[in-house]
Amino acid sequence: MRFTLGEIARITKGQLVGQDTLVSSLSIDTRTLHQGDLFIALVGERFDPHELIAAGHAKLAGALLVEHALDVPNPQIVVRRTPAALQDLAKAWRAKFKVPVVGITGSNGKTSVKELTREILSTQGDVLATQGNLNNHIGVPLTLLGLNESHRHAVIEMGANHAGEIENLTRIASPDIGVISNIGPAHLEGFGSLEGVARAKAELYRYMNPRGIAVVNADEPYLPLWREDIGTRRQVSFGIRQDADVTGEKTDSRKVRIRTPTGEIHTTLQVPGQHGLYNALAAAAVCTGLEIGLEDIRTGIESAKPVPGRLVRLEGIHGACVLDDTYNANPASLSVALDVQAQEPGAHWLVLGDMGELGGESIALHKKAGIMARKSGIARLLAVGKLAAHAVETFGQDGEHFLEHREIIEVLRNELDDQVCVLVKGSRAMHLEKVIEGIRARAPADLGGSHKEHAA
Structure with missing residues (x-):
């Protein structure tokens, strides 16, 4: 990022108070503020950084982006809302570059598709990509403001929990190529229904570059719903069951054959199963649209590292297999994990926490989760959380409900052995990473605190 304060004031429709100067870096956290940064005071529900600025915690800042003028010596740009101003800045900065931008959304798999795409494109040069879970109205702008002349591509992950959010992120990022990984029952509380999820995700196609490329899942039942959103854009399709431009099949648990219009490759996936194959096909389709060669696609897929907390296979105590899928949970991703x-x-055990943001379907979907687990061959279910108790109810015999993480850890530490593979899965707010830390090989003596109920 490189703007004068005058430019920032014009872009954000703000008022400059103080001397104009040039800023080339920014911060939204006083704890990581560096000399000369533009400090953006992002007001949250429970936190107002304006108070920290007034108390002298932003002295290093070269300038401030604030919602009301403060009695401090730093130059300031006063705007109506700092989050909107951050988004305006990112949109203006992105517009300065001709770098191809890839936009990725979907109910499940978008982070894995992002990482696979980033690895493939890195064979061509520097890639700007979303870090961690910075995929929302704050994270996407912060990522885009990191664009510079060295980048050959940008890969932007877009998350949402309500309609209109993908539209906003797409208008900011202006992707040249967009992909929806899949549609599933995630964030139903905000979207209302599966069709609501599908329509909201399709905002990516509707508002991306009109001359761009829409990468579509040919097996997705909601594809006909998206035709109007896609419009006349060029399409590249991927899939397993339907005819598609990019398709593939498993030749072993982790080995796959991928076919594209220019030929086929044999490669190895980091995450086995059909879901891992779909993620690889989506990334391959994106890169096919960008005219990346087959060998580079193969190299990228094989170089990709597992994403922490997303179906990572770990060694557990007593030689047990542990599948860490604690990053988040919804019924569709649970089905993938069970697959x-x-x-x-060996014997398959499941540690299940509440799946959040499912709205009025929460209880019914947790009951279905118990049935799904039983049908998938789960021998033992250990659940924590009020909603997960409903899964125990339908799972039946060998299902147990616990009030605290510590109780589950104690059971597992006493009873796991090298004949058991345990899957640990729940929404992020359940903090099931505590269970993972408690049952990994050479687990720490401190087993973590107790579970606290939360708002999904």
């Missing part, structure tokens, strides 16, 4: 676990030898 991956089914390919592991």
